[in-house]
Amino acid sequence: MNLYFHSISYNGYQDKILDSIYKECLPPGKFFIDISKRINPSRFVARDGEWSLPWQQTIIPGFEMPKFDPNFKLSFEEVTDNRALEIKKRVLQGEQFAVMYSGGIDSTVVMASLIKNLTLEELSSITVCASVESIVENPYFWETQIFNKFTVIDSRLIKYDDLIEKNLTPITADEGDCIFGTLMGLTLYNNFDYYINDLTANVKQRLKSLKYKISSDDVHYSVYKDLIVKHLSINGDLEFGRILYEKYHWNIQTSSVPVHSLHDFFWWLIFNVKYLNCSVRGALYFNDRVDYKTAIYRIFNWFNGTEYQLWSMANNNNGQKIHNTPGTYKMAARDYIYSVDKNIFYKNFKLKLESLFLIVNKQQVKSNHPASRIFMTDQFKMITIDDEEGQQFLRSSLTNYKIDWM
Amino acid sequence: MTTMVNKQKFYTGQYAIYSRGIDRFILVDNTDLESTFRTAEYLSSKLPLTVYILNQPLPEDFINYSIFDKSKEKIGNSPSSIIKQAPILKFLNLDNIVNSGYPEDFKKNTGIIDQLLEYAQFVHEYNYAINLTEKKYNYDSNALLNTIVPEEWTAGLTYFPDRSELPNGVLSEIKKVLYTYSDAESAKTRIDQLWTDHASTQVWLKNGFYEILGHPVPTLPSVQLLTASLV
Numbered sequence: 001m002n003l004y005f006h007s008i009s010y011n012g013y014q015d016k017i018l019d020s021i022y023k024e025c026l027p028p029g030k031f032f033i034d035i036s037k038r039i040n041p042s043r044f045v046a047r048d049g050e051w052s053l054p055w056q057q058t059i060i061p062g063f064e065m066p067k068f069d070p071n072f073k074l075s076f077e078e079v080t081d082n083r084a085l086e087i088k089k090r091v092l093q094g095e096q097f098a099v100m101y102s103g104g105i106d107s108t109v110v111m112a113s114l115i116k117n118l119t120l121e122e123l124s125s126i127t128v129c130a131s132v133e134s135i136v137e138n139p140y141f142w143e144t145q146i147f148n149k150f151t152v153i154d155s156r157l158i159k160y161d162d163l164i165e166k167n168l169t170p171i172t173a174d175e176g177d178c179i180f181g182t183l184m185g186l187t188l189y190n191n192f193d194y195y196i197n198d199l200t201a202n203v204k205q206r207l208k209s210l211k212y213k214i215s216s217d218d219v220h221y222s223v224y225k226d227l228i229v230k231h232l233s234i235n236g237d238l239e240f241g242r243i244l245y246e247k248y249h250w251n252i253q254t255s256s257v258p259v260h261s262l263h264d265f266f267w268w269l270i271f272n273v274k275y276l277n278c279s280v281r282g283a284l285y286f287n288d289r290v291d292y293k294t295a296i297y298r299i300f301n302w303f304n305g306t307e308y309q310l311w312s313m314a315n316n317n318n319g320q321k322i323h324n325t326p327g328t329y330k331m332a333a334r335d336y337i338y339s340v341d342k343n344i345f346y347k348n349f350k351l352k353l354e355s356l357f358l359i360v361n362k363q364q365v366k367s368n369h370p371a372s373r374i375f376m377t378d379q380f381k382m383i384t385i386d387d388e389e390g391q392q393f394l395r396s397s398l399t400n401y402k403i404d405w406m
Numbered sequence: 407m408t409t410m411v412n413k414q415k416f417y418t419g420q421y422a423i424y425s426r427g428i429d430r431f432i433l434v435d436n437t438d439l440e441s442t443f444r445t446a447e448y449l450s451s452k453l454p455l456t457v458y459i460l461n462q463p464l465p466e467d468f469i470n471y472s473i474f475d476k477s478k479e480k481i482g483n484s485p486s487s488i489i490k491q492a493p494i495l496k497f498l499n500l501d502n503i504v505n506s507g508y509p510e511d512f513k514k515n516t517g518i519i520d521q522l523l524e525y526a527q528f529v530h531e532y533n534y535a536i537n538l539t540e541k542k543y544n545y546d547s548n549a550l551l552n553t554i555v556p557e558e559w560t561a562g563l564t565y566f567p568d569r570s571e572l573p574n575g576v577l578s579e580i581k582k583v584l585y586t587y588s589d590a591e592s593a594k595t596r597i598d599q600l601w602t603d604h605a606s607t608q609v610w611l612k613n614g615f616y617e618i619l620g621h622p623v624p625t626l627p628s629v630q631l632l633t634a635s636l637v
Binding site for chain 1: 474
């Protein structure tokens with residue numbers, strides 16, 4: 001069986017079966033299950049470089065990584081404007097869109113870009129899907145740019161299938177993190193002093209001086225190895241952290257894109273192995289009625305454009321993604337939003353927050369429960385952990401898994 | 407006895423507002439937890455914040471201090487640093503702070519931090535004034551009716567938050583100013599104007615508000631009068 005997607009998750013639904021299989025596994029299989037204890041859900045597959053999985057899995061067409069172009073010169077602003085112009089073109093052909101808006105940086109980029117590049121008449125084809133949390137997250141933008149200007153749908157009451165059935169094309173900014181980096185990196189930077197505290201005196205001294213070199217061309221991520229291993233560990237189990245670090249490291253060594261700084265390391269994890277999850281999780285987990293293939297290709301992933309990905313690969317360590325601290329994450333996006341709304345506080349003080357679950361309805365169905373969806377085949381057939389076929393496949397794959405990267 | 411212990415746990419008399427984005431404390435208070443939290447709510451329109459109940463006072467140069475170990479600060483499975491825009495409440499033992507110096511990414515742009523600290527202080531001061539004015543000078547019972555009295559008791563009855571014509575009262579409008587404005591001077595001007603325009607039938611409320619603030623009562627021309635004179 002060849003897969004397009006897998007989701008191993010300690011989500012309350014899969015726990016019992018995962019625990020049962022865990023007992024039957026050798027250390028490699030246990031390691032693979034443990035990934036989902038550290039980074040839940042575990043849905044990782046490489047778009048570039050080596051990343052062994054317990055099963056055959058290929059990238060869903062349309063989500064492959066474009067070839068790295070070191071000479072790519074378009075700015076974030078130009079790429080973003082171009083994306084809005086794609087929507088403009090489709091609006092002029094009569095298409096209606098619904099933007100999933102959380103008030104966070106990524107979806108605010110989407111709205112700012114549409115407001116900047118579309119006429120008022122064209123904007124009437126844009127519906128905003130938002131919740132009260134969207135207002136709380138960015139009240140100034142709501143007041144000045146959205147309130148009384150757009151039709152608003154309460155995102156707590158709908159899922160992607162509802163929008164598609166209303167003949168609205170959903171626009172999601174769910175891949176914003178893929179372009180700029182990952183929360184996993186931010187939580188490490190945020191605890192830098194704490195993490196280095198019990199390392200050996202020499203290492204501690206060396207790393208202390210590198211606290212503000214997280215996105216610097218002259219410090220390779222491997223210098224921070226002890227720190228990364230600690231961060232990746234589960235409840236102090238450094239061995240798990242070490243094996244996972246080596247798996248990432250091997251992937252980077254076998255990839256075709258330069259990955260140098262500490263922030264590059266974490267950016268690469270999401271730009272490469274987590275990308276597919278960010279791209280299709282909406283279609284697979286916040287949709288019950290529209291077939292998965294249709295949903296995957298109908299949802300417009302704002303940041304899944306070729307130009308955005310080329311921009312992302314060509315703009316490491318120049319201040320566009322982050323300066324020295326987590327508060328400056330997504331600097332290019334902040335600058336873009338500021339060019340539209342002039343909100344100096346948002347530009348300087350906005351923080352990356354978890355927003356997916358604040359804007360997307362988690363209404364659950366009794367059969368084919370989203371938490372049970374564990375595999376999708378390359379024929380877009382969903383297999384749940386309740387299916388005997390799914391359990392058998394999981395068990396045999398994990399018990400035969402091998403660590404081949406160190 | 408249990409109740410007393412809990413009170414002491416929560417009401418230590420040492421509170422602080424911490425910016426999770428700047429990774430520094432931006433305001434301290436040694437009086438009132440509820441007011442401190444409300445101030446954080448007003449400021450949350452600008453940045454995500456955590457209110458800490460401290461076990462001892464923070465150093466005076468609190469803008470230089472960050473929290474040493476944030477790895478265990480979680481809400482559910484998520485790090486509290488990324489959980490939501492609205493403020494959250496946490497305890498903090500001061501053994502867990504560290505002097506990290508002035509925020510690294512703002513060393514060349516101290517003006518924006520100054521503006522934030524100034525606005526935070528302004529909001530906190532006005533927040534106290536709103537709370538005290540509400541309790542000391544407002545004769546109406548809106549807060550009580552809105553929150554505690556069963557809704558069916560008041561169905562069909564009319565009540566007013568104060569004696570202005572504003573649907574939610576003057577103090578409510580001032581709260582919105584604190585939430586939506588970004589600089590102290592503009593917010594103060596707007597609040598003065600609100601009192602000027604909506605206090606003719608409740609002068610005692612306006613005077614009480616400014617008495618609590620320790621500010622002179624503003625004598626602005628009202629917007630309505632200005633408009634009339636233009637016509």
